[in-house]
Amino acid sequence: MTLVKSESKCENDIFCGINVPENTQDVESMTDLEKKHLPVITAPESVKKGETFEVTVEVGKYKEHPNEPKHHFEFMELYAGHTYLGRIDFMAQITEPVMKMHVTLDHIHGDLRAFAYCNLHGVWMGKAPIEITE
Ligand SMILES: [Fe+2]
Numbered sequence: 001m002t003l004v005k006s007e008s009k010c011e012n013d014i015f016c017g018i019n020v021p022e023n024t025q026d027v028e029s030m031t032d033l034e035k036k037h038l039p040v041i042t043a044p045e046s047v048k049k050g051e052t053f054e055v056t057v058e059v060g061k062y063k064e065h066p067n068e069p070k071h072h073f074e075f076m077e078l079y080a081g082h083t084y085l086g087r088i089d090f091m092a093q094i095t096e097p098v099m100k101m102h103v104t105l106d107h108i109h110g111d112l113r114a115f116a117y118c119n120l121h122g123v124w125m126g127k128a129p130i131e132i133t134e
Pocket of ligand 1: 037065071072118119120121
């Protein structure tokens with residue numbers, strides 16, 4: 001089970017729990033901090049069972065995030081529901097915080113969930129629904 005801030009006692013500690021914007025459907029309602037850190041998943045909404053598909057995760061899509069030694073994203077992880085799919089580490093300035101992964105699922109696990117860790121602002125989560133069809 002993933003503990004998010006609303007279920008925890010972490011409201012005032014950005015490094016406690018997982019940061020999730022209140023409303024990811026309405027970008028205009030997000031704070032600048034949320035816009036900079038939300039992992040945005042691009043993937044098909046529906047795939048056939050056993051069909052390989054591409055998933056892209058980006059941060060700073062709605063507002064640019066720094067990529068310098070003192071402030072940068074260190075890693076991203078991708079899950080289908082609670083099933084771990086993979087991870088990528090980044091080096092400040094040299095690599096951009098973008099993750100591309102080819103995924104093959106044979107049954108539904110739940111939403112795609114991406115986690116991104118900023119060295120100054122903690123872990124952030126973005127989700128995207130996905131349907132597996134026969
Ligand atoms: Fe940050």
